[in-house]
Amino acid sequence: MKKLTLSKPKKPTRRQVTKFLLYVVIIVFGNALASAASSFFIIPNGLTMGGTTGLGIFVRNLIIKLHGEGTSWEEWAVSITTYTVNFALFVLGTALLGKKFAASVLAGTVLYPTFLTVFNVAEAALENSIGGPLCSDNLLLAAIFGGLLFGLGCGIVVRVGASTGGTDIPPLIFHKYFNWPVSVSLWVLDIIIVAMQIFVVPIESVLYGIIITLAASVIVDKVAPIGMRRTQVKIISEKYEEIRDMILTKVSRGVTVLYGQTGYLKQDCHVLLTVVSHRELVKLKAEVQRIDPEAFMTIGVVSEVRGRGFHSDGVDFLMPQDKANPNLPPASPSEKAEPEK
Secondary structure, eight states: OOOOOOOOOOOOOHHHHHHHHHHHHHHHHHHHHHHHHIIIIITTTTOOOSHHHHHHHHHHHHHHHHHOTTOHHHHHHHHHHHHHHHHHHHHHHHHHHOHHHHHHHHHHHHHHHHHHHHHHHHHHHHHHHHTSOSSOOOHHHHHHHHHHHHHHHHHHHHHTTOOOOGGGHHHHHHHHHHOOOHHHHHHHHHHHHHHGGGGTSOHHHHHHHHHHHHHHHHHHHHHTTTTTOEEEEEEEOTTHHHHHHHIIIIIOOOOEEEEEEOTTTOOEEEEEEEEEOHHHHHHHHHHHHHHOTTOEEEEEEESOOOSTTTSSSOOOOOOOOOSSOTTSOOOOHHHHTSOOO
16 A cells, blocks of 8 residues: 655745735734724714624714713723624624635734724824824714725725725625625615714714715725726727737737727728736827828726736747747737737
């Protein structure tokens, strides 16, 4: 019998370790920034917001309304509620969405309420020492900057593929089982949490809460794809072969040749599809204009591009010639990675 030998796990490279450490630092910083926005801008000014923090604010305001200010529960209501709801939603998400999902939101489930607790205590101590909110007692400024910083923190976390947990989980469950759009469900849930607080706080605080929710949503949508946006260019020209060669050799990008038909004369045509960076776009347009001034171009921004050629130090054209047609220039790695059309 052959002796069974277990292969030793490969030791991670320095690059992998560095990448993982950077990933951890980004998640920690994003959760800290989001919780700081809540602790220093939103909560001290009696404003409302969505998410699990909004539920915590609702519980705190409900306690104040029923028992008055100064109760022992008031100070810890937001943190305890956030911890409890985050943990409950984490368990629910793990059961319905799987262990892979749980791993992606575990850090946010623990980090955000932990930072929120620490910053709440720090802000309360500093507020007592200076006799007012630490950052600003102007409600409009607090709402705007609180929403912007909260959205920035959440966007940083989402940018690396993680999550702050909490109310991000129910929309994912609705999407999986009912195919509801995640963004719509998240919006509806946040607005419901903000609107329900009208029973415990003045209407002005609820309106400021809507401003916070809007500002945070806009920033998340802007920050999450930062560094990933690219420009997609489609070119229709009779000199498509010359333009194709130019894209491969001068712009150093892959290109796909699509086959189409003109709408009026129903003539066959070739459509060149390529994705370039914003800096390369200027050079590409100039070269296309030089080759064919009558070329038809459409330019659009795509949210994300994955594949060789955009995540390497450059495109290597030292590839073997196409054996079927030796007159063609060597293919770029990004072009070779494309599936056959």
